[in-house]
Amino acid sequence: MIRISNRSLSTIIAVLSLVLFTGCKRDVSSIKEVTEDTSQFVTLTDAVPDAILEIRYFGTYNFVGTRIDGYLEPTALLTRVAADSLRAVSDDVMRQGYRLKIYDAYRPQMGVDHFVRWAADVPDTLMKQYFYPDLDKSVLFDQDYIMAKSGHTRGSTVDLTLFDMQTEKEVDMGGTFDWFGPESHPDFCGNPETLEYTGDNSKSPTGRAITSVQFYNRMVLRQAMLRHGFKPLDSEWWHFTLKDEPFPDTYFTFPVRQLDEK
Secondary structure, eight states: OOOOOHHHHHHHHHHHHHHHHHOOOOOOTTOOEEEOOOTTEEEHHHHOTTOEEOOTTTSSOSSSSSOOTTBOSSOOEEEHHHHHHHHHHHHHHHHTTEEEEEEEOOOOHHHHHHHHHHHHOTTOOTTHHHHOTTSOGGGTTTTTSSOSOOGGGGTOEEEEEEEETTTTEEOOOSSOTTOOSGGGSTTTTEETTTTEEOOOOTTOTTOOOOOHHHHHHHHHHHHHHHHTTEEEETTEEEEEEETTOSOTTEEEOOOBOOOOOO
């Protein structure tokens, strides 16, 4: 039996309306539950104390240019299972001289809805030069950069990079988090399966490229995440989802804020 409150039903109706009226191609037929239950979530830094947080959607340096709905505090949340696996990743990369730096983890549905409204407002291009200079904003729905549903809302997806403990700087990945374009793909200028750098930048519309060192850095992060149960996304080098995520068909609606220890 599907158990939803009146408030949750309103959320589902809103999502379906977004799909119909924005032309977003995301299939929402797999949604089985929408809930505000936080009982299986933890504050990420409680589970991974060595992680550094730079929660982009709490601030203004993101592709929208303003704080995103639902981000009430500059913290990160994950399901307990995903957080435990991320702790193993953290221990792994620390042995290599790095720390994890988190851009985003759990994302409430209201945050996703904010992205959809922004994408539909085509004249608003405040942050275009920083995140999508090679694209016309009107194509963001058609090219699936913006969707009405996000894996982040299921609670076991994380966006992250590496921080070098020796240089005390973020590792150079050859591109910023949330860059809209083929330059963000894990196979850009290389083969992520063989870890071979090819330098092939033919997919870049303006001839951009990354160096062999930048490609290697992306692969260090990718390999560590894969070793500990996460799967990558073929369009974003920073995005990983726990393979055996505990809530594959559940979308959560509670805001991002510090959770009480359980």
